[in-house]
Structure formats: C-alpha cells, structure tokens
Amino acid sequence: MPLPAELAARARDVLAGRVQPVPARNAATVVLLRPGPQVYLLRRKSTMAFAAGAYVFPGGSVDVRDADQAVAWAGPSPAEWGAAFNTDERLARGLVCAAVRETFEESGVLLAGPGPDSVVADTTGDDWEADRLALIDRSLAFADFLARRGLVLRADLLKPWAHWITPEIETRRFDTRFFVAVLPEGQRTRDVGGEADRVVWQRPAEALGLARRGEIFLMPPTHRTLSELSQYDGVGGVLAAPREIVTIMPRAVEIEGEMRLVTA
Incomplete structure (x- = not known):
C-alpha cells in the first residue's frame, strides 16, 4: 500500500539511518467470535494518536502488573504460551493476562470464572462497570480484580493466532500477539466507549467488502486476520485450525519512486 507523504519521508529517513526506529511495546489483541462466524470490531475514535478511525479488535499494551504470578490460572501454562509465541514465560503470562484484561475493558466480556x-x-451490573473503569485507569490491578472476586483466568478459552510487529517507520509501535476466543455463553458485549466510538459484530467477508469499497478502514493485521477467518464456516473450524505463529513486520520499500508498505 502507498504511504502518505509525511510517513513516506520518515520511511526514507529510517531506511537511510538518519532516524532510529522507536521500540515496540508488547501488546495483546483478541479476536472475539460468535456463531456465524462473526467478529467483534471497534472503530477507534478519530482523535486517537494511533490507528485513528480504523476498525480493530479489542486489545492494548501489556501492563507490567499483568505478569503477576498471583493470578489464579486455568488452561495452558505460561510456559506453553511462551512456546506458542516464541517468548519467555514471564512475557507469555503478561500477554495472556493483557488479552483477558483488555477484552473486558473494551467489550465487557470476561474470560474468567469461579472455577477452572x-x-x-453476566458482567453488566454497576459493580462490574466500576471494576472495568478502575482497570482502565490502572487504579486496580488485574490480579487484584480477579482475587477480590474469587475468579480464575481461563487461558484455555484463548487460542494463539498471529504475531504482528508495527513497521519500523511508525512513531508508535507495538509487538502484538493475536488470540482468538469465543464469546462465552450468557455474556454479551457492550458499547463501553473509551477509545472507540462504534462497535459492530460482522462476518469477516462482510467487513472485507466494506473495506474494499472504502466504507471502513482496516489496518494490515486486521485485514489479514479477517481474510483468514473468512475461510471458515463456523467458530468450531476456527478453533480447530492448526496455527504456526510466524512473526510478521511490514516493511517500507521504494518502488518506482513511491514508498510502499509490503508484508511479504
């Protein structure tokens, strides 16, 4: 895809060594599914510094407290998640906790329960909303939230899906692991506001069609993920699909005098 003039100029500076890439922050993203399959998408507010106006999946940066070993845990161990994402056990723990925390913050869906x-x-009560807001403003740690409510994090409800790193030419960069999860029975998503001004449930192929017609904007990781999911007839097929996690970092190249972003 062609780069805007300002980003193209920065790309040339980075490629020439005149500007050093900024470090990428560890992050987690969850592709939330329901029968159809349909995916849960949020439109980021136009005022956001990163990916303004883009339709994205719930997710965000790893909080240093997400790696707290006090979190009650059910499912694959942090070591197993580390093997899946080719990272160390501590970061893997943080990524899984961030995935569950961010999903709750941005959709009201909580992948945790009283037992394994x-x-x-149901997470729609006022007390749940107070906790959600406290997690967002970081006045409440995720481990403390789970402990106070006597909840166990359900790592077994997540499936590793992909690993994307923001291109080196960007001024805000994220090293993001993608997960997929199915909306738990009885729970429902809510329009919780915050960084998004619209939320939708949509079939992957429909979202891709809207993007193709220029009606919505999708970033490359979202577009690729939706393209992959559009191949499945139901959530069962998605969950059963074998996945080999390969790191993808789009890069800038100059083609016939035009700076473009490529993922190959």
Missing part, C-alpha cells in the same frame, strides 16, 4: 471449568455468566 466455569465462566462468569
């Missing part, structure tokens, strides 16, 4: 085989049935 259960999930919270």
